[in-house]
Structures are given as structure tokens and as C-alpha cells.
Amino acid sequence: MAEVSAEARIEAPAEKVWARLTDFASYGEWNATHTDFPDGGPAALETGATFAENMRLMGFPAEVTWTVEELETARVLAIRGKGPMGVIVGTRYSLAADGPATVVRIDGEFTGAAVSLMAGRLRDSATAALTESLHRLADLVA
Template identity: 70%
Template sequence: MAEVTAEARIEAPAAKLWAQLTDWSAYGQWSMTHTNFPKGGPETLAVGATFEENMKMMGFPAEVAWTVSELESERRFAITGKGPMGVAILTRYTLIPDGEATTVRIDGEFNGAAVSLMAGKLKDSATAALNESLRKLAGLVT
């Protein structure tokens, strides 16, 4: 298993960040791993909703089938997915309001036989992508 975390305090209210995080048409403006949604993002953001995403992981294209697994509006949502070579992925977005600012945390987990072969490189690559994604997200909402 490989686990990654990135966190940033962003000078914007949680509602504004939530709106940006869940605006699937603008997802590629800040997510460094996203390339496109072949069929669009989830039609409605609800636990059990499914969607497909084309991504780049460690510089390689990857198709992931996602399911929304947790949802608390303006606070948290998580998606679980299946990627190439049987890799199971969990991505969780957590928003912690603090006045007019919000701490945004992104946690990721990668599981599967292929992960053990490349865990170190995957962790470094994913952490860098998450940190850059948070920088871009901040630029869109501040």
C-alpha cells in the first residue's frame, strides 16, 4: 500500500472551495492528475454515484472507474476506484473551515500487487501532484 497526504490553508470560505472541488467541468483547471471525464463527472454527487476518469499517474495514462463512497456537503467527500493492473484507489477531500479561510486536505491510498513494486515512486509522484493541485485550487478561489 502507498498512502499520500497534502494539506493547505486557503484564504477562501469552505462553500466556495466546495463549489470549485465539485465543479466537474473545471476539474482539470486544478487537478494535476486529471485529463478528462469520458462521460462527464458524476451526474449527481451522492454516495453510490459512479463515473469514469482518465488520469495521468507517474506520467502514464490511467483509466479509473470511481464510486462516491463518503459525502458530507461542504466538509468531505471520498471516492474509491479501480485503476489499471487491479490497483484500488481511495481519494478523500476534507475541508476544515476556519473563519474566512479553509484547510483543505487530500488523502490518497493505493493498494494492489502492482503498488508494492513501485510504492516509493508512486508516493513521491502522487504527493507532488496533490501539492501542486492544492496550489492551483487556491489560485482559482482566492
């Protein structure tokens, strides 16, 4: 298993950050690993919703089929998906008010046989992508 996380304080209220975070039409403007949603984002953002995403991580393209596992508007979005070579990917976005700003944390995990072969490199690449994504998100909502 490889676990990654990144956190940033964004100078905007949680509702504004959440609106951008869950605007799947503009997801690629801030998410550094996203390339596209072949069938669009989830039809309705709700627990149990599924959607496919094309991504690029460590220079390799991958399609992940996601399921929304946890959803609390303006606070938590947790998704889990199946990627290539039996890799299971989990991503959890959490938002917490910090005065007029919002602390955004992204936690991710990768499990599966293929992960053990490249866990260190995957951890480094994914952490860099999460950090870059948070900077882009902050620029868009600030």
C-alpha cells in the same frame, strides 16, 4: 499500499472551495492528475454515484472507475476506484473552516500487487501532484 496526503490553507470560505472542488466541468483547471471524464463527471453527486476518469500519474495514463463513498457538503468527499492492473485508488477531500479561510486536506491510498513494486516512486509522484493541485485550487478560489 502507498499512502499520500497534502494540506493547504485556502483564503476562501469552505462553500466557495467546495463549489470549485465539485465542479467537474472545470476539474482539470486545478487537479494535476486529471485529463478528462470520458462520460462527464457523476450525473448526481451522491453516495453510490459512479463515474470514470482518465488520469496521468508518474507519466502513465490510467482510467479509474470511481464510486462516491462518503459525501458531506462543504466538508467531505471520499471516492474509491479501480484502476489498471488491479490497483485500487482511494481519495478523500476534507474541508475545515479556519476563520475566513478553509483548510483543505487530500488523503490518498493505492493498493494492489502492482503498487508494491513501485510504492516509493508512486508516493513521491502522487504527493507532488496533490500539493500542486491544492496550489492550483487556491489560486482559482482566492
